[in-house]
Amino acid sequence: MANRRDSRIEPSFEGPPRAKSSAGFSVSEEDRVVPSNRNTSAKRQSARTKASRRGRGKSRRGLFGVLGRLAYWCFVLAIWGGIAAAGIVVYYGAKMPAATTWAIPDRAPNIRIVSVDGKLLANRGMSGGEAVGLHEMSTYIPEAVIAIEDRRFYSHLGIDPIGLSRAMVANVVGGRFSQGGSTLTQQLAKNLFLTPDRTLERKVQEVLLALWLEHKHTKNQILEMYLNRVYFGSGAYGVEAASRRYFGKSARDVTLPEAALLAGLLKAPSRLSPARDPKAAERRSQLVLTAMRDEGKISAKELTTAMSAPASRVASYWTGSENYVADAIVEELPDLIGDVRGDIIVDTTVDLTLQKLAEQSIRRLIDGSGKKLNASQGVLVSIDNSGAVRAMVGGYDYATSQFDRASEARRQPGSAFKPFVYMAALEAGRTPD
Known part of the structure; x- marks a missing residue:
């Protein structure tokens, strides 16, 4: 009986009593326990993360x-x-005038005066030198000018937006107008047609003319016109005049250091002229050489050689007694050929070798006997039996005094006056007796 009673006993479970839900199932007290602190923190972190994402999105x-x-x-x-x-x-x-009327103005004519054997005595005219073709001049000259002045010359259409933007930024940062950003074509347009005034009107016209030049002419033609007209300081217009002025040679024979010096002058011809400030000209030429190396125009070896052997210039351009001859010829030209409208070559009877010997003779005599005779100048004219002038020296040193005493000085007539006296007597009826 006891066993049967035990078998009817319902099992009992430990734990809190269960409550009936409205749905009909039981829910224990454990099921209704509030979530732990860890779960609460996670939910709060999740909410903050969502809010942060919404903030970042906004x-x-x-x-x-x-x-x-x-x-x-x-x-x-x-x-x-x-x-x-x-x-x-x-x-x-x-x-501006209509574009159909635009034309390249003639270059100032040059008078090339040569000796009896074709050697150059002197150049005269506004340019101071003859025009030289791009294919004739030293290749270093155009390469140096492009490297320092307009490295994108062969790729732009007359104006360089990159260079212009760079110049504008440099001017704004520097607080002053230090760079212009003009291309070689723009510089040529300004030199040919416009004044150097820095105005908005002139700049706009310069751009329009540059575009016209690029349309009408090839790049090489533009570069050749530029190099033969641009001012290089000390009264020299064009590379030929500048080469003669600074180095005593033609632009055809210019070396790399000399070409760098010429290209460096274009930024400020008067201030950087080697005749005025040789050190400033040399520093500028070194910048040109570096630019040429950066552009691949010369090798590192050429750069080193040129840096170590800078250009040497002649002592003075306006020297040499042949300049007396050139001045005398220029005075006579209008009566012989009228106005000079283009480049001309004047052939003379002067022998350059004899001219140099005559100059040395005058200097030797003045140096040796000048103080004793109280004489500081001397003249010499040599004429052959045909009446041709073979040499003419008008003074001790042309660089010191350009006055030609051989043809312009006033002097005592001496016996040259006797024919006039005798002619007057004969016309009056007197006899030689």
Whole structure:
């Protein structure tokens, strides 16, 4: 009985009592326990993360919005700026003559005076030297000029947006107008047609003329015109005149250091002239050589050699007694041929060898007997039996005094006056007796 009673006993479970839910199942007290602190922290962290993401999303959208508005207004300003620039170009362009009337002005004529055997005595004229073809001059000259003045010369269309932007940034950062950004074509246009005034009108006209030059002429033609007309300081226009002026040689024979010196003068011809400031000219020429190396125009070995052997210039350009001969010829030319309208060559009877010997003779006599005779100048004219002048020296040193005492000095007539006296007597009826 006991066993049967035990078998009917319902099993009992430890734990809290279960409550009936409205759905009909039981829920224990454990099931209704509030979540632990760890679960609460995780939920809070998740909420903060979601809020942070929403904040970052709004921040990104705000940043993109600002950038978008900035890009929009930049685009609008660019359009209006382009319209304004076009208006300025049209306004100043309308003030210029019609493009169909544009023409390259003639270069100032050069008078080349040569000796009886064809050697150069002197050049005369506004340019101071003859025009030299690009294929004739030393190849170092155009390479040096392009490297320092306009390295993108063969790729741009007359104006260089990259160079112009760089110059604008440099001027803004420096707070002063230190760079112009003009191409060689623009510089040629200014030299040919315009004044050097730094005005907006002149700059616009310069750009239009540069585009016209690029349309009408090849790059090599533009470069040749530029090199034969640009000012190199000390009264020299063009590479031939400058080469004669500074080195006593033709542009055909210019070396690498000499070409670098010539190219360096273009930035400030008067200030950097080696006749005025040799050290400044040399420093500038070294910058040109470095630019040529950077552009691959010369090798590292050529750079080192040129740096160690800088260009040497002649002591003085306006020296040599042959200049007395040249001045006398120029005085007579208008009566012989009229106005000089183009390059001409004047052949003379002067023998350059005899001319140099005559000059040395005058200097030797003045140096030896000048103080004793109280004489500081001397003259010499040598004429052959045909009446041709073979040598003429008008003074001790042309560089010191350009006055030609052989043809212009006033002197006592001496016996040369006797024929006039005798002619007057004969006309009056007197006899030689």
